[in-house]
Amino acid sequence: MAEVTMRVWRGDANGGDFENYTVEQNEGEVVLDVIHRIQATEAPDLACRWNCKAGKCGSCSAEINGKPRLMCMTRMDQLPEGPVTVTPMKTFPIIRDLVTDVSFNYVQAQKVPALLPPPMPEGGYRMFQEDVERGQEFRKCIECFMCQDVCHVIRDHEENKVHYAGPRFFIRYAELEMHPLDTNDRRDLIREEMGLGYCNITKCCTEVCPEHIKITDNAIIPLKERVVDAHYDPVAWLGRKIRRKTKRSADEAAVQPAP
């Protein structure tokens, strides 16, 4: 049995500081085990969010030694020797200790136009495995919001949150756009209101994804291509012009073709 020092950020919206806890650490334990031990002994009011403790629910996201990680899937024995620092996700407002207000994501979710499939035939739809697989990759998302946390468009720019959906929702839009049954067209919305153009493909989101979803390569880049194709394709452009389009928003102007 070993001991470890945990530097845990404690505080609320008014501020806070690190507190050190020296606790027992046993073989095979993850960071969340040690946080739970602190709660059960020294600090029963230490706030942290968790549910499944199996990497399936995405509740226990925090920054461990400065990097966004799931506390339940980060083994203590794989962290460097010495004190382990645990801080709340930086991009979201603090509620208390390691718990942040992630309602930004739930507001974004409300803006997503739902799947619009044709009426279902008797005996169910026919779709082929290779066609559903692209969407299935994105539906692995456990909504840990670490991709949102690490995305520099909003991590360091609170003001961008009003016109930027973030990587989690880009994979959601990509999933719907690639859904074999969908008949909704969200391309203008993605371009004009969801701020896809702000993403400059640094792939930070892909790196932190605990489900190893290739967010940038498989969702954002294809989505940019679709949106841009729709916009710069002269036939589509003319069609829109005739139908209703009158002006370009700043967001639209920011959209650049993918490299």
Place this chain on the structure above:
Amino acid sequence: MSEATYEHHDYDVIIIGAGGAGLRAAIEAKQRGLRVAVITKSLLGKAHTVMAEGGMAAAMGNVYAEDNWMVHFRDTMRGGKYLNNYRMAELHAKESPERVWELEQWGALFDRTKDGRILQRDFGGHRYARLAHVGDRTGLELIRTLQQKVVSMGTDVFMECKVLQLVHDDDGNVAGCVAYWRATGEFVTFKAKAVILATGGVGKSWKFTSNSWEGTGDGHAMALWAGAKLIDMECIQFHPTGMVWPLSVRGLLVTESVRGDGGVLRNSEGKRFMFDYVVDMFRAETADSEDEADKWYDDHSAGRRPPELLPRDEVARAINAEVKAGRGSPHGGVFLDIGSRRSAEFIRRRLPSMYHQFMELAGVDITRESMEIGPTCHYIMGGVQVDAETAATAVGGLFAAGEVAGGLHGANRLGGNSLSDLVVFGRRAGIGAAEWVESGGGGAGFNYGEVEAAVNEALAPFERAEGENPYDIQRDLQEMMQANVGIIRTQSEVDEAIQKLEEFTERVKKISVKGGRAYNPGWNLATDLPAMLSVSKCVAHGASERKESRGGHTREDFPKADPEFATFNIAHASHGGRWDSPVTTDHAPLLVMPDELKALLEEAK
């Protein structure tokens, strides 16, 4: 006390719990034009449903055209050792396919057959490959689909809002609830004409469990306190395959799909021991050699089922017996081997979460090495007694669906029947509640005395300067329930549990909580413990009363099933309606099955 004391909301229907059943109920009630709110103690999309792995059972007949609702009904009743509410089993078997297809209309992407239909996989106790699935993350697909549907309908969702107690109206019907916001610790009241409980299970009262912190039996307990009856509470499913090592993840679920997809159980001698544990009830349909069993996976007409795919209660008891006989694995389980039987590519495609889970948490590569597994507390078959058609409880205005409701699964649930339960009876609860509201039920006041009592009770731990740490009580309770009312039970141990639960009740009255009310997990646990104790008492009393072994209730001193006990459910009521009130126990006769359904069971014998 007046309405103005706390933040107050008024709805037609409130749903407590945002797992599969709660969300499906919300969709139904909302579609009927009612004012609906969902209240969840976690964030939306984090409920325990996400942990379901294998799939949802529905006799669509996509893989085996011979499959139909009658076979599914028969499998469910046999798996439940005939303690089921037959009408629930019948409705469930008939309606599951529609509920699966409906999910596709809302965006779910299930794995496909070669001809483009929904693929179905084999699971324990199901005669045919019947589980619609997405790899081994079907629960996530279910909850995300329902969550996205609920959000797109504009349903109000109160997240991280923990309900403490139900509130009655002047007629004795349920009229809402009192809750508190996790973020601030402030209280909030909800008035509603109908309340649907969809709070899930109770597994957090055991030491080794696959349940998250949420499984504290809130809904079971609140229904009991409000005047409803709980049935079959002694019937608890210990899933045969939980992780046993490292200790920190002991109990974490290993999906049954590992066995459905070809995995086998071996003891320390390398023997596939399940062939030694086939009981008479399942002998005719179970293979008696490895050769025969192995042929079955590719073609169910080429051989009988492998014994690894017996219902969960049978497999859990067998593992327990092997470990007891000294043929266990180094950390007290047995071995689950798929690596030597299927290709690495197959395993990574079919079981990606399991591959990931063992690799990251145990450092075990399941494509090459065996997993060490053992039984883990997983699911409670028992729950609130409900009407099959409407999910109505004995209390006016109160409905229950999903794991919190009892009856569908009898004494033992088949894998895959839980996800389909959620959507079939979640929908029915939504309809039941809507019909109650539409016919003018509810609305006769709101008992603020009950609100005041619940608030005072919740705040009491802050008043005690010296007292017990809630974490200590929780740990001791988990150890006691694991030891005394675990997978194998005897009268003396159950009696000891009953007596100790009284001691725990006294300890809970002395809890002291440190810190403030804002997002305080110690305080939250203090508010969980009364429910955990009420539920544990019902489990212990039920285990004492059922002097036989049946499904998820195994008595060492009464190892056989007794036909006499197959004629009733053991039912509990609260005598006083407070969390520390005594619990009464009696017998509720089973519904009598019509002859045409009986014939389906007879044919199968």
